Amino acid sequence: MAWGGWSLINESDRNYSLSIPYTKLQKLARMLMWAARFALLVMVLGGAVRATQSGLACPDWPLCFSQPVPFLDMQIFMEWFHRLAAGLFGFSILYIVGFCLSNSELRRRTATFMTLTVLLLAWQVMLGALTVLELLDAKIVSGHLINAVLLFSILRIGRAHVEALVRSSSALDAQVIPNDVKWIAKGLTVLVFGQICLGGVISSNNAGLICPEFPKCFGMWWPSLNWLVDVQMLHRFNAFAVLAVAVGLSIRTRYLALPYCVSKQIKQLPYLIMIQVVLGIWNVVFALPVWASIAHLAVGLLVYRASLSAVCEAWVVEQRKAQTESCIISTATLSVQPQ
Numbered sequence: 001m002a003w004g005g006w007s008l009i010n011e012s013d014r015n016y017s018l019s020i021p022y023t024k025l026q027k028l029a030r031m032l033m034w035a036a037r038f039a040l041l042v043m044v045l046g047g048a049v050r051a052t053q054s055g056l057a058c059p060d061w062p063l064c065f066s067q068p069v070p071f072l073d074m075q076i077f078m079e080w081f082h083r084l085a086a087g088l089f090g091f092s093i094l095y096i097v098g099f100c101l102s103n104s105e106l107r108r109r110t111a112t113f114m115t116l117t118v119l120l121l122a123w124q125v126m127l128g129a130l131t132v133l134e135l136l137d138a139k140i141v142s143g144h145l146i147n148a149v150l151l152f153s154i155l156r157i158g159r160a161h162v163e164a165l166v167r168s169s170s171a172l173d174a175q176v177i178p179n180d181v182k183w184i185a186k187g188l189t190v191l192v193f194g195q196i197c198l199g200g201v202i203s204s205n206n207a208g209l210i211c212p213e214f215p216k217c218f219g220m221w222w223p224s225l226n227w228l229v230d231v232q233m234l235h236r237f238n239a240f241a242v243l244a245v246a247v248g249l250s251i252r253t254r255y256l257a258l259p260y261c262v263s264k265q266i267k268q269l270p271y272l273i274m275i276q277v278v279l280g281i282w283n284v285v286f287a288l289p290v291w292a293s294i295a296h297l298a299v300g301l302l303v304y305r306a307s308l309s310a311v312c313e314a315w316v317v318e319q320r321k322a323q324t325e326s327c328i329i330s331t332a333t334l335s336v337q338p339q
């Protein structure tokens, strides 16, 4: 995605006679879509490990009790299965990188994407190892979640870049997406990302019940008792800011004929966030039941996915429109060339 002239995939020489086979690009877009979904699944499995307090069930790394498949009780199984899924995810990313390297033009165009993805993956593996070796240090556990969200984001944005090259434009693509809609969607994505970071800090510090009541905390709206109480209260208030922005975006776009791929994401956001708020309150009131703790992470990630997807899909539509326009202009220029 081009921000301030910087682009994840090199598009400076975008043209209509790509030397990359069309089917290869389509396959790459599909692989990125599945890799991003796989990333979400591995994150939720990680949340299940934390919620069932299985984080140190395997005391060594990368093997578990020095065995590839250890004697399994439930907690060991949770931790081992998370590692297995994370390992498979890592190999799927390496396969995608190998796929990009297999074509010289694809290699050149995806150099930035591949570098960032491999760096984030390497960092993720290292944080996973440190989580065990440093006995669930809170900074490392929250860093592990935040880095995973960044890895998911790069896969989703990378997919948008590939789709901008392959997706055929439809009549709906001709619709203009107003600038304010694009900016609100971007702002919402940043707010949700911040909310996930705050949530990660709360859970990794075991501070989910630091304020044992809702909506107030020890009978006050913001008792500055310590920094974790501040984080918990910020997480609560920010949730309502996120909900307000999502509802505002939904109302703003209600009567706009947006492309379906964009409006679908925007419409589901307020509902997902309301479910998330209920789950958050449930966690506080019922003292973090395991299912609610896992569900709160899963729905939080779905909120982020929907918000980021709205931004990415709007960008893809805009790129397709720009390409179609420049194609029409160059065809028109060719047709008026003196003979």
Ligand code: HEM
Pocket (backbone or CB within 6 Å): 047, 050, 051, 145, 192, 195, 196, 197, 198, 199, 200, 202, 203, 204, 206, 207, 208, 209, 214, 235, 236, 238, 239, 242, 243, 273, 276, 277, 278, 279, 280, 281, 283, 284, 288, 293, 294, 296, 297, 299, 300, 301, 303
């Ligand atoms: C937009 C809304 C929200 C989002 C996206 C969100 C996201 C998250 C995330 C990603 C986590 C970390 C989960 C983990 O590491 O397993 C978390 C933790 C938490 N959130 Fe939220 N949250 C939202 C709203 C709320 C609300 C309204 C409350 C109400 C008090 C709340 C209470 C909590 C609590 C108590 C935890 C710690 C859970 C634990 O230790 O298992 N959240 N949140």
